[in-house]
Amino acid sequence: MKKLAAISTILYSIILFLFILSCSEDQKPKSEPVVIYPTKSLYIDLNQAVQPSIICVVNSESGLKSIETFIVKKDADGNEVEEQLGRPVTTFYNPHNYSINETPLYTADMIYFRLVAKDAAGNVVMSQLPLEVQGLYGLPEVYLSSDEAGTGNIESIRFIEDDPMPPLYAQLSSEENIKYVVVSETVKGITSIVNDTIFFDNEVQQATLNLTHWENGETYEFTKGATALRVKVAAGSMEKSREIVIPINFIQAITLVWTQTDNLYNGLPTNEDFEISGSITSANPLSSFTYTLISRDGTQLQAPAQITVNEDDTYSVMVNADPELATIILDAKDMAGKTASLTRNAHVGYKYHYLLAGGPASGLSGDPDALPFFSAELGRVMSYCDAQDNYSKVDFGFSIWSSYKQIRINNLTQSDKFMNSSCGTYDSSGALLWPAINVYEIKESTIAWADFEQASITDLQSDPGISVTQKGINLFVNLTTTPIPDKVATYEPLINGEKKKVIIAIDKIEGGSRITTTFWMKCKVEL
Structure with a gap:
């Protein structure tokens, strides 16, 4: 019995120990996060x-x-x-x-x-x-200097036309890598890049660019009239950028203004004085300022004549209108050798017209062969309806002939293409029902087509013309193939009750044949 009691005591002790051990594990604190x-x-x-x-x-x-x-x-x-x-x-x-x-x-x-x-x-x-x-880096820095070392800071540029370009260096710096540089200029309010954008592939935080002589061999000169030079530099992956704008005071070497236009010299009375006037300024003193008169054959009518410039920089000179005068040239030159020139065309003794005409300017849906009418007195081409309203001043009409290959000038009785009973209505059997019509003999001029521009008032007045038997004069042939200007026509209409000599030619065709025909005509009408 004593032995059994001892064994029981041992087992109880083991169970108690395990219980106590189990309780201590449950009470052990968990580790922190x-x-x-x-x-x-x-x-x-x-x-x-x-x-x-x-x-x-x-x-x-x-x-x-x-x-x-x-x-x-x-x-x-x-x-x-x-x-x-x-x-x-x-x-x-x-x-x-x-x-x-x-x-x-x-x-x-x-x-x-x-x-x-x-x-x-x-x-x-x-x-x-x-x-x-x-932290954020600052914007890249850029300024212009006059030398590679970066001396000075150019804030504006004064430049006289045709002078050598001043040395210009863009000094660039950035806390980040420079990505690219763009150089542009502003002319008449429009800004455009003057050369290719310069990209930096390597890690560059500081650079100097010669803006007048690029590394690719190209050179840069200010465009005439430039008002600003712009240099933009961008740096960093976010491409922070800074742009500077340098005003350019672009001074024309010689500023020549001519008051009279070509139109004011179109129709100068023969042998009467006319005026050449305007203003002239120069960055350098003038060495000469002249006008030259050129004849219709291209030779000088006189040697270059000096023009006096007034204290207020204006000038005015009276010149006689020689009947052979075709061109007036103004030439100015300064002490630095810089020049300026202006040209005006002159027409003495006659009025010169250069007009666009074409079909169906006749205004007739039924007759595509009838092209515009013309009035030397009014100096314009007219549709059928316009011509009917101005019948007393209508000289002739244009029409297409020979299977649509020719443009012909006809007087108002020479072609049934003009036979219309009322404005805008074609009637091949009708009549030209205007209150009155002008009937002039249209002749072939002795002035060749190639000499039309050179013809003077003297040539017009001395041109007898050649009468023809056919109806009208063919001014243009091969309309449907290769256009060829052909002849010059002449006639003498009544203008303000007086007969005046007129020559007519077609300069060029703009398009098509028949109804789509459009052409440029030129004429000289005696004053």
């Missing part, structure tokens, strides 16, 4: 377009109760200021593991990411990830 970061610190560059995220994992043995995240900043006095990121997290899909991936709006004053985790066992853990924030 663990925060794991992939890096020991996080580098953020505010100059980059894409910023890194804050990533971490929180493991908890007893289960998470809450997580709070903060950004710690340093204020101007050096004190740490804590700002909470979002709301605390209190609900977890898996309380033993939680991941964080956040990209806050970074600023240069951030120094830590801070996380506070609480678990079910009452443990509280604070973890910090140091933040290294590179």
Whole structure:
């Protein structure tokens, strides 16, 4: 019995020991949450377009109760200021593991990411990830200098036309890598690039560019009338840029203004004086200022004659209208050898017209072969209806003949193409029912087509013309193939009760045949 009691005592002791051991394991505290970061610190560059995220994992043995995240900043006095990121997290899909991936709006004053985790066992853990924030770099710098060393700062440019280009160097610098440089200029309010964009492939933070002699061998000169030079430099992955605008005072070497236009010299009375006037300014003193008169055959009517410039920079000279005068030329030259020239055309003793005409300008839907009418007195082409309204001044009409190959000039009785009973209505059997019509003999001129422009009033007046037996004069042939101007026509209409000599020619065809025919005509009408 004593032996059995001893065994029972031993078993009881073992059971009691195991019970006590079990109780001590249940009462052992769980380990606190663990925060794991992939890096020991996080580098953020505010100059980059894409910023890194804050990533971490929180493991908890007893289960998470809450997580709070903060950004710690340093204020101007050096004190740490804590700002909470979002709301605390209190609900977890898996309380033993939680991941964080956040990209806050970074600023240069951030120094830590801070996380506070609480678990079910009452443990509280604070973890910090140091933040290294590179603040925003300043904009790249650029200025113009007159030498490669960067001496001085050019703020404006004074440039006289045709002078050598001044030395211009763009001095570039940046805290980041320079990406590219664009040089442009403004002319008449329009800005355009003056050369190819210069790209920098290597890590360059400082550079000097010669703007007048580029590395690719090209040179740059100011465009006439340029008002500004622009240099733009961009740097960094976000391509922060700065552009400078340098005003250009572009001075014309010689500014020559001629008051009279070509139109004022069209129809000058023969052997009467006319005026040449205007103004002239020069950056340098003038060495000469002359006018030259050129005849219709291209020779000088007189040697260049000097023009006197008044104190207010104006000039005025009276010149006699020689019947052979065709061109007036003004020439100016300064002491530096720079020149300026202007030219005007003159027509003495006659009026010159250059007119666009074409079908169906007749205004008749039924007769595409009838082209416009013409009035030397009015100096214009007219549709049928317009001609009917001005019947007393209509001289002739144009029409298409020979299977649509020829443009012919006919007087108003020579072609049934003009036989229309009323405005806009064609009647091949009708009559030209105007109150009256002018009937002039249209002759072939002795002035050749090639000599039309050179013909003077003397040539017009001495041209007897050649009578023809056919109806009208063919001014243009081969309309449907290769257009060829053919002849010059002449006639003598009554203008203000007096007979005046007129010559007519077709200069060129703009298009088509028959109804789509459009052509340019020219004529000279005696004053």
